[in-house]
Amino acid sequence: MTTELPGNGGFGDPAFLPNTQQGIRRRNLSLVLQAITAHGPLSRAAVASRIGLTRAAVSTLVDELIRADLLIELGPERPGTVGRPGSALTVGERGPVGIGAEIGVDHLAVCAVDLHGKVRARASLESDNRGRPPEPVLKELARLVREVTTASRSAGLRPAGLAVAVPGLVARDSHTVVRAPNLGWSELDLGPYLLDGLPLSVDNEANLGALAELWIGGDPAPQDFVHVSAEIGIGAAVVVGGRLLRGTHGFAGELGHMPVRPEGPACPCGGRGCLEQYAGEEAVLRAAGLPYGEGGIGLLAARAENGDAQVRRALRAAGSALGIALSGAVNLLDPQTVVLGGALSRLAPWLLPSLERELARRTADPARPKGGTVTVSRLGSEGPLLGAAHSVVRAVLDDPASVAGAQR
Amino acid sequence: MTTELPGNGGFGDPAFLPNTQQGIRRRNLSLVLQAITAHGPLSRAAVASRIGLTRAAVSTLVDELIRADLLIELGPERPGTVGRPGSALTVGERGPVGIGAEIGVDHLAVCAVDLHGKVRARASLESDNRGRPPEPVLKELARLVREVTTASRSAGLRPAGLAVAVPGLVARDSHTVVRAPNLGWSELDLGPYLLDGLPLSVDNEANLGALAELWIGGDPAPQDFVHVSAEIGIGAAVVVGGRLLRGTHGFAGELGHMPVRPEGPACPCGGRGCLEQYAGEEAVLRAAGLPYGEGGIGLLAARAENGDAQVRRALRAAGSALGIALSGAVNLLDPQTVVLGGALSRLAPWLLPSLERELARRTADPARPKGGTVTVSRLGSEGPLLGAAHSVVRAVLDDPASVAGAQR
DNA sequence: CTATTTCGTCATGCCGATTGACAAATTAGT
DNA sequence: ACTAATTTGTCAATCGGCATGACGAAATAG
Known part of the structure; x- marks a missing residue:
């Protein structure tokens, strides 16, 4: 019983399967399952034509997935066309769920997400975790996790893994938080607190927020984008080709240290005029005439909503600086879109106009029809938590055989 | 009957093969061939353990590749260890070659590269192509191509495709040059001139230069890097995960319009203070007190080599600007390295110090041990040509069955 | 009511990888 | 020198898994 998810390290990397017959089988199981989760209920024939296999082959694959409780048969489709109607397949109500957890500076949250992408259980707790020792925090989180897993189990669901979103840097393919400045943690292995039978993975919350955007962010979800959030510093996550x-x-994704004005104020990073000096939480609060302390972004949003002119001016300036920095990213990467996520989505109404103006101006290459568009995340501050849970779901979708073997 | 996996076609993208039995076979042929080209002569057993198949399976795959003239048997390996020595396999001397062609502003070049990566034939022609009508240029190029292909054929080699590097924008998966400002071409289909039986692909020369760096640029070749060249404007190509x-x-890759000083001189792109205003060919020549005309970069290099102080000063300033722009890219992408390629490699001695200083200063995050390193391409201005030829070779390596079927 | 179309399944066959055994070729040990 | 051990490459037999083609089932079109 290994503690890692099957086949590989991080959740992001699809398992490497050798080109052997079993490997083919596993990949084909994954293709079938993904086609059905992605494109609603489908008949076997529809799946077959979609993934390029024959109906007979798909039939056996579907049988296997049904036996593993990953698919259920909805019965005959409503016939709109000639021919025998297919039997609609969809992911089951009772099956694996991914458990996502989030350690925020002022709250803890856990949720369970099924293969449909629906949240099936959740629990959370307000608590100021800044500078608090890790032990009690992680014990509380473990309690919330147990709460959600038992709730899931009693609903007939099977937790398939736990993924934790952390506001800090996480060592690749490990459970170790290298550095979480807002929490005051460093070099901390979460394994001992959270490993109770479930495969565990830990990742940065900005990364998971971006992945949430990729997986459930839109319809259709963008496959190439820059996701900007502002949880710790100004983080960007770049998604390329999904x-x-x-x-x-x-x-x-260190957008915070993109040069905005090369001779600007010195930045702790050693450079000058980094974006963080113009659009970082501290800088914006100072420009807005507000104290730097807890709940800064929430305070900004509240004041801006109330029409505070100085706050709005500060946000406009921050938007300009963001636009300058992002124009560099857009010129370099040519993404489909730029997504404002996390806490930034609340501030978007005041950031967007100046941001978009600056961005449009600096990406209007004669050859380029139009610069990247900017969108605001629907998920808002829920992104990292949902992304964490979904990362477990994706691992199941990427290799259904692994969980199918685990059960009966 | 449509498959939903990302459509492609260009030489760069490995062909999508369905998870069917023939697909597996083709992928496995590719795996065997790539293992052998990448890691020197290998025995069947070594290949088998490397790609995760059994020796028996590899044997049949190797037989097929030998029959297709893609592999040859070198005979028993020198035994350094216990056990029967394996029989070394390597790619054959006579087999497919990729034909690469380059349309430069002042020259045409064609070469043939075999599976080893060795140039087996080449031809080139000095000619000032600026503003010249496309027809005569392409007829000359076609002549060079025929020269190289006949030379290859008489050496027992089999041209497998033609790839053309163009200093301009090329429509995806087509033979059409959308816009090549330095040549004065636009909306030009190269197919009619160059399609004489060989599969044709056309791509931007900066892209092909970067791919050359990826495929033959180093030992080991970097898999994640930013490749900067200065053929048209300042082009960067980003390689992620190979x-x-x-x-x-x-x-x-539009590095030329990264903002360096947001209030700087206006740029034709509509922005202000873009990198091109500080490190573009025209700007550097002006700062160096040289006329803007043909051979600008060569002139700069010659003067700098002779110790011209004003030229060197201009290059130092350009290096600083490049460093500022690149620090943004490095912060955003965290690449293994930044590669200066193309004509920039000649100017590297004078650009590098100020570039590296600026880059180091702005990427010294407390958490990041060190910023990206900067390296200079070994390939120099040969990159695009070699990259073009190699793109054909890669297509063969990615799907050996395609050429194996073509011959017999 | 019949012809047509499409779906899902079944029996069969084939392709290709695995398995297990073997001879061959080398090193290590006595 | 001789044996034991190890590794390689190949062969025959087997098995896993997809394709093929035919079939009944369930719908529509006329």
Whole structure:
């Protein structure tokens, strides 16, 4: 009983399967399941034509998935066309769920998400975790996890893994938080607290927020985008071709230190005029004339909603700076869209106009019809939690055989 | 009958093969061939353990590849260890070659590269192609191509495809040059001139230069890097996980319009203070006190080599600007390395110090041990040509069955 | 009511990888 | 020198898994 999810390290990487016959089988199981989760209820014939296999082959694959409680048969489709109607297949109500957990600076949250992508159970707790020692926090989180898993189990669901979103840097393919400045944690292995039988994975919350956007963010979900959030500093996550770009050392997405004005104020990073000096939480609060302390972003949003002119001015300036920095990213990556997520989505109404103006101006290449569009995440601050739970679901979709073997 | 996996076609993207038995076979042929080209001569057993198949399976695959003239048997390996020595396999001397062609502003070049990566034939022609009508240029190029293909054929080699590097924007999966400002071409289909039996592909020269770096640029070749060249404007190509990032509209890599000083001089792109205003060919020549005309970069290099102080100063300033822009890219992407390629490699001695200083200063995050390193391409201005030829070779490596079927 | 179309399943066959055994070729040990 | 051990490459037999083609079932079209 290994503690890692089957086949590989991080949740993001699809398992490497050798080109052997069993490998083919596993990949085909995954293709069938993914086609059905992605494109609603489908008949066997529809799946077959979609993934390029024959109906007979799909039939055996579907049988296997049904036996594993991953699919259920809805019965005959409503016939709109000639021919015998197919039998609609969809993912079952009772089957595996992914457990997602989030350690925020002022709250803990856990949820269970099924293969449909629906939240089936959740629990959360307000608690100021800044500078608090890790032990009690993690014990509380473990309690919430148990709450959600038992609730799931009694609803006939089978937790398939636990993924934790952390506001900090996480060592690749490990359970270790390297550094979480807002919590004051460093070099902390979460395994001992959270490993109770479930495969565990830990990842940065900005990354998971971006993945949530990729998996459930839109219809259709964008496959190439830059996701900007502002949980710790200003984090961006880059998704290319439906895959999260993590970088060689795992540091990709440091939008906060993009140069905005090369001779601007010095930044602790060693550079000058980094974006964080203009659009970072501290800088914006100072420009808005507000104290730097807890709940800064919420305070900004509240004041802006009330029409505070100085706050709105500060947000406009921050939007401009963001636009300048993002224009660099857009010119370099040519993404489908830029997504404002996390806490930024609340501030979007005041950031967007200046941001979009600056971005449009600087990406209007004569050859490029139009610069990237900017969208605001529907998920808001729920992104990281949902992304965590979904990362477990994706692992199941990527290799259904693994959970099918685990059960009966 | 449509498959939903990402459609493709260009040489760069490995062909999508369905998870059917023939698909497996083709993938396994590719795995065997790639293992052998990548890791020197190998025995069947070594290949088997490397790609996760059994020796028996590899034997049949190797037989097929030998019959197709893609592999040859070198005979028994020198035994350094216990056990029967294996029989070394390597790619054959006579087999398929990729034909690469380059349309530069002042020259045409064609070469043939075998599966080893060795150049087996080449031809080139100096000619000032700026503003020249396409017909005569392409007729000359076609002549060079015929020269190289006949030379290859008489050496027992089999041309497997033609790839053309063009200094301009190319429509995806087509033979059409959308816009090549330095040549004065636009909306031009190269197919009619160059299609004489060989599969044809056309791509941007900066992209092909970056791919050359990926495929033959180093030992080991980096898999995640930003490749900067300066053929048209300042082009960067981003390679992530061994794949070229092309962007949603094919515009990725526009480093030239990264903001360096947001209030700087206006740029034709509509922005202000873009990198091109500081490190573009025209700007550098002006700062160096040289006329803007043909051979600008060569002139700069010659003067700098002779110790011209004003030129060197101009290059130092350009290096700083490049460093600022690249620090943004490095912060965002966390690449293994930044590669200076194309004509920039000649200027590297004078660009590098200021570039590296600026880059190091702005990427020294407390958490990041060190910023990205900067390297200079070994390939220099040969990159695009070699990359073009190699793109054909890669297509063969990615699907050996395609050429194996073609011959017999 | 019949012809047509499409769906799901079944028996059969084939392709290709695995298994297990074997001879061959080398090293290590006595 | 001789044996034991190890590794390679190949062969025959087997098995897993998809394709093929035919069939009954369930709908529509006329």
